Amino acid sequence: MSDGVDLGRRRFLGAATGVTSAIGIGFVAVPFLSSWKPSARAQALGAPVEVDISKLDDGALMRVEWRGKPIWVLKRTPEMIERVEQADPMVRDPMSEEPQQPEYASGRLRSIRPEVLVVIGSCTHLGCSPSPRFDVGAEDLGGADWPGGFFCACHGSKFDLAGRVWRGVPAPLNLVVPPHKYVDDATILVGEDEGVA
Known part of the structure; x- marks a missing residue:
């Protein structure tokens, strides 16, 4: 009779030990495996950003951040689009043939839709942030030759x-x-973009 009691007790202790071991392994494994996953901050830095342009007025500039970079979304008016064409003789790469834009945003307007420009707001010289200067003919930027655009005060x-x-x-x-x-x-x-505009 004592053998039956001991066998039952052994089964119980064996099962209890197994369950306790499984729980212990879980407590050790979860933090270890979690350390492999990027932090929420790291995920947010690389994650795409949705921009609602439904309330963006014509001629207005919206600023958002993506991967720690300033993103500008400009809703151009028909007059602004005309001024882009007029600036061709003054710009270095009129048809945007150098690869600072995806293929679907190449050409003169550098956008998917003519009225909406999306760019990273960092000067390609030393990374300063240019200021929007949409005032046509600004004396400090060339007078009558200035069609409006962006000016980087760091180095001109x-x-x-x-x-x-x-x-x-x-x-x-x-x-x-x-x-x-x-x-x-x-x-x-x-x-x-998944390669699709």
């Missing part, structure tokens, strides 16, 4: 309303167009 670089760099300024390249796509008519996803 100028960019037109398509982010194309002017000739004879320190910045060597156009402002960079990040990968982006339209989710719908009012939403742009910056940081993801």
Whole structure:
């Protein structure tokens, strides 16, 4: 009779030990495996950013951040689009043939839709942030020759309303167009394009 009691007790102790060991392994494994996963901050830095342009007025500039970089979304008016064409003789790369933009945003306007420009707001000279200077004919930027655009006060670089760099300024390249796509008519996803505009 004592053998039956001992056998039952052994089974119970064996099962209890197994369950306790499994729980202990779980407590050790979860933090260890979690350490392999990128932090929430790291995930957020690389994640695409949705931009709602439904309330963006004509001629207005919206600023958002993606991967720690300033992203500018400019809703150009028909007059601004005309001024991009007029700036061709003054810019270094009129048809945007150098690769600072995805293929779907190449050409003079450097955008998927003519009225919406999406660029990284960092000067291609030393990374300063240019200021929007949409005032046509600004005396301090060349007078009648200034069609409006962006001016980097750090070293005097100028960019037109398509982010194309002017000739004879320190910045060597156009402002960079990040990968982006339209989710719908009012939403742009910056940081993801899947090769589709």
